[in-house]
Amino acid sequence: MPNPLSRRSALLGAAAVAGLALWERPAEAAGAAAFDAARERWVSLLAGGSYDAAYTDKTQAIEGSANAVLRKLKPTPDRPSLWPDLPLDDPRTGNFNRAYNRMRTLALGWATPGTAMHGDRQVAEIAVSALDFLYEHAYHEGLDQQGSNWYWWEIGVPRSLTDTCALLYDGLPQDRLERWLRPLSRWCPDPERRVTHPGVIETGANRAGKAMAVAMRGLLTHDARLIKRARNAVSDLLRTTSGPGDGFYRDGSFIQHGVYPYNGSYGVDYLESVAKLIAMLSGSPWEIPGIGNVYDIVDRSFVPFIFDGLMMDCVRGRQISVQGHRDYHSGQKAVEAILTLLEAAPERHARRWRPLVKGWLTRNQVTPFDTLAPLASIARAKALLEDPSVPVGPRTTGTYVFADMDRIVHRRPTWAYAIAMSSERIGAAEAMNQENLRGWYTGDGMTYLYTGDLTHWNDELWPTIDPYRLPGTTVDTRGRADLAHGAPHLPRTPWAGGVALDGEYGVAAMKLIADGSSLRAKKAWFLLDDAVIALGTGIQASDGRRIETIVENRNTHETHPPLTRGDGWLHLSGVAGYALLDGVEAKVIREQRTGRWRDIDKGATTGGDETPVTRHYTTILLDHGVDPRKARYAYAVLPDASIAQTAAYGRRIKILANSGTAQVIARDNLLAAVFWRAGTVETGHGPLTADGPCTLLVRRDHKRVRLAVSDPSRTADEVKITLPWPVKSVKERDRGVRRTKSAVKVDVGGSRGHARTAVVRV
Incomplete structure (x- = not known):
């Protein structure tokens, strides 16, 4: 042809002769060459530069x-x-x-x-x-x-x-x-x-x-006014907000549609657009000012949610129901944007990102990047993979509390765990345009476990999983109608959030006020280096229906893997161990489930197809009975644990309290607590007291104690913490932390649920 x-x-030949001088003139003087060169740069991002x-x-x-x-x-x-x-x-x-x-x-x-x-x-x-x-x-x-x-x-x-x-x-x-x-x-x-x-x-x-x-x-x-208008609009987006409402927050949260966490969907679309605009206008008369902020946004708002190139579903909102947009699609778009930004990123960012992205691309062989991305991005990825000077970076580790969107992510070297909560500030689930029709419980304390099985969340899970039994949730077993397009469900409670310490430990807590039900519960998660401890208390309802807590609901694809049961524990091969810490017997359901994408998304342009798909599931649940009164639970999730480790785990952890006042655990030199209100808990070393609501982590190393405190209820002005050991001095501290007699006082008013940390001598 x-x-x-x-x-x-x-044009490109002429530009090469003219060199960079054409960019040194203002747009009006540069003439058509400036417009056309920027457009050609855009085309090269879409279609590649040469064969x-x-x-x-x-x-x-x-x-x-x-x-x-x-x-x-x-x-x-x-x-x-x-x-x-x-x-x-x-x-x-x-x-x-x-x-x-x-x-x-x-x-x-x-x-x-x-x-x-x-x-x-x-x-x-x-x-x-x-x-x-x-x-x-x-x-x-x-x-x-x-x-x-x-x-x-x-x-x-x-x-x-x-x-x-x-x-x-x-x-x-x-x-x-x-x-x-x-x-x-x-x-x-x-x-x-x-x-x-x-x-x-x-x-x-x-x-x-x-x-x-x-x-x-x-x-x-060739209208410079339009380009300037676009540039100025994007410049505004690069600023963080303190809310409420849409935008990027300093803690890495991203909100769209007023009350929904959306880093992995709308946030990725934002990042993709901004990265390409930056690349397209780079060196032109219309360069975007203040682009340094976008590099920090990548670190805060995207890196914590990318697991081997997959974008965590806890921040993809209603897009989880869209057949053509799975976690690897969102992850690919984020990686593509980061590769584009790498072309001009400051070295302090590029030095971290290159190994990080190389690690994502190397480990994710399930959904190869070159089957999804445009040619220009594939070329960048290939160059990075073939660069011997760039090592394959390990998985990101750390504990991330996103107080401004009720999300917590806990990442260890071989697994990650995310918790999606909701409150009077953050909606439980968005349904719009007939999408996400059965996402009723995705924001009610649903937990997302990521392991070496990179296909768990994207292998037809959302149309086949039992939407009434999502992991981590406590639910009323009533039948429900599809979610309607309309006002968000904002639970009538401020209580959702948590705290992290040293990037290794975390606490999360939410007060569950169920939608359309009398069900109430207080739920807490303690995020450790090798386990997640889940405690529930005050579980009650009066509607004449059975209440359940779902420990796990695992998509095991085409088969049921071995399941081993012991006295107070279960082990699901290739996934995790589960230790029951309060003697309650768990119910196990192993079934094949069939569904259609059309069942959960009937959108005009996104609606799924009618083809039935079937997957195997192992569900572990705790049955609280009909109309429970002050029921409780306590269990541990042990990702990647062996059978022997699972069987022995109950002896490693101490549950010091699981009541409507406090939920507290101890292990080795760590104390982790949720105080729902003022209270005292005996630790074995002395009493631990808080005079108001808070989440708390305390880690002792001889005479030094590191502590982190937050108020997820956002109702207190200050909280006084009395440790099991008298405080002699405060060595390091955030603003608003001070010693008072032998205790520590923490100003939490106006903190919006964010943590205050200190190192004290005891």
């Missing part, structure tokens, strides 16, 4: 997808439709958004070096006719939304359309380009404002997505 010298090639035989498989996959779009293209003006399965007469179906996505796929095949259709004039002419058709019948400035999703009009189509025009630029008539982009002046004129809801100021991923579309329109039409 013909492949004439393109405007892109000529490389090493990526033949990827090139063939891109070509195959583009050819499928081309082969099925059958314009029908009377209906109207470009493809028979996407009629365009009703925008509420979202078909017009899908149609522009297909055009982007076709354009990517045309622009990717090495494909048979690369630069083909006939394919470009077909694309021009198709874009004319879509302008006439699906998306122009005079249309009405007819109640369809605002997102398609203001972000979805603008992003696909501007990408398509950039990719096809060398084969497009200029007058047509301006015509197709004209609707964006109505539907996406300003990254900061929502056209269809004028009172809404865009935040987070939505603003970043709009900024991409506005910037690209500016580059395509």
Whole structure:
């Protein structure tokens, strides 16, 4: 097929002759070269810069997808439709958004070096006719939304359309380009404002997505004002917020839609857009100021949630129900963004990130990066993997408390454990656009265990797991209707949060107030170096139904692995041991479960298919009976433990209290406590007292004691902690920590649940 010298090639040659001098002039003086060079940089991020035989498989996959779009293209003006399965007469179906996505796929095949259709004039002419058709019948400035999703009009189509025009630029008539982009002046004129809801100021991923579309329109039409508008909108996003509401918080939390943790979905979309904008405008007259903040955001808000290239589901919100967006898709997008940022990252970040990303790519052989990412990112990943100077970094370890979104992540060298809570500040589960229809309990203390089995969470889990029995939760066994699109469920309690110490230990606690039920419970988790201890107390209900606590519900794929039971313990081969610490017998259910993605997502553009899928599950639960009164539980989860270690574990841990006043454990030189209200607990070394609500970690090393305190209830101004040993002095301390007689006082008012730490001499 013909492949004439393109405007892109000529431009890049001219830019090489001119050198960097063209960037030293302001936009107005630089002229067309500045716009076109930035656009070409964007195209290289999407389609790769030149053909490389090493990526033949990827090139063939891109070509195959583009050819499928081309082969099925059958314009029908009377209906109207470009493809028979996407009629365009009703925008509420979202078909017009899908149609522009297909055009982007076709354009990517045309622009990717090495494909048979690369630069083909006939394919470009077909694309021009198709874009004319879509302008006439699906998306122009005079249309009405007819109640369809605002997102398609203001972000979805603008992003696909501007990408398509950039990719096809060398084969497009200029007058047509301006015509197709004209609707964006109505539907996406300003990254900061929502056209269809004028009172809404865009935040987070939505603003970043709009900024991409506005910037690209500016580059395509040589309008510097649009690029500046996009740049300024993104600059605002790089600042952290103290809330409430959307944005990045200093502790790494990311909130979207007002009350939902979304680092792994909307947050990733934000990071991807910003990283590409930074790369696209780098060195241009429109460089984004203040980009140093984005590097810190990566460390705080994304690295703790990436496990061997997978994004933890506890921060993916309703996207867990979307068949085409699994944890490895979100993880790949985050890795891709970090690889893009690495091109210009300060050395102090790049020095950490290179081994980190190399470790993710090396360990995740289940979902290879080169099957998901664009060519440019694959090339960067390949270069990193082949660089002998960069070691394969180990897994991230540490304990991370995200007080501003009720999430805690505990990471050890071979496993990780995340806890998703909710409160009057953070919604329990989001259902929107008929997505996440059965996510009732995903924010009610659900626990997420990550091990060497990288397929557990992404192997058809969400349509097949029993949604009434999610691990970590205490639930009323009532039947429930699908979650409705509407107001969030915010439990009527401030109690959710925790504290960490030395990056090795943590405490989490939440007061459960069940939705639509009289069920109440106080739940705590103690995160140790080799185990997670879960305590529950005050479990009560009065609706005449059975109450259960789910210790585990494990997807074991195509078989039931060996399960060993002993006196007060169970061991699931390849997963973990489970020690029952209060003598209560556990019930085990081993079953095959069948479901369909369509059961949990009926969204217009995301809805899952009707194909039944089946997986094996081992469920371990504690039955509290019907209408329990002050029931309790105590168990330990021992990831990667052997049978012998599991059988012996009960002797290693001491439960000092499990009451409505306090839940406290001791092991070796560590005390970990939740004080729901003022109280005292005997430790064997002396009493441990708190005069108000708090979570507390105390670690003694001879005469030095390290302690960390927080108030997840956010109701106290200060908390006085009396340790089992008289305090002689405070050696190191955060602001607001002081000695009072032989105790320690901690100012927690206004801390928003964040920790205060100190080192004291006893």
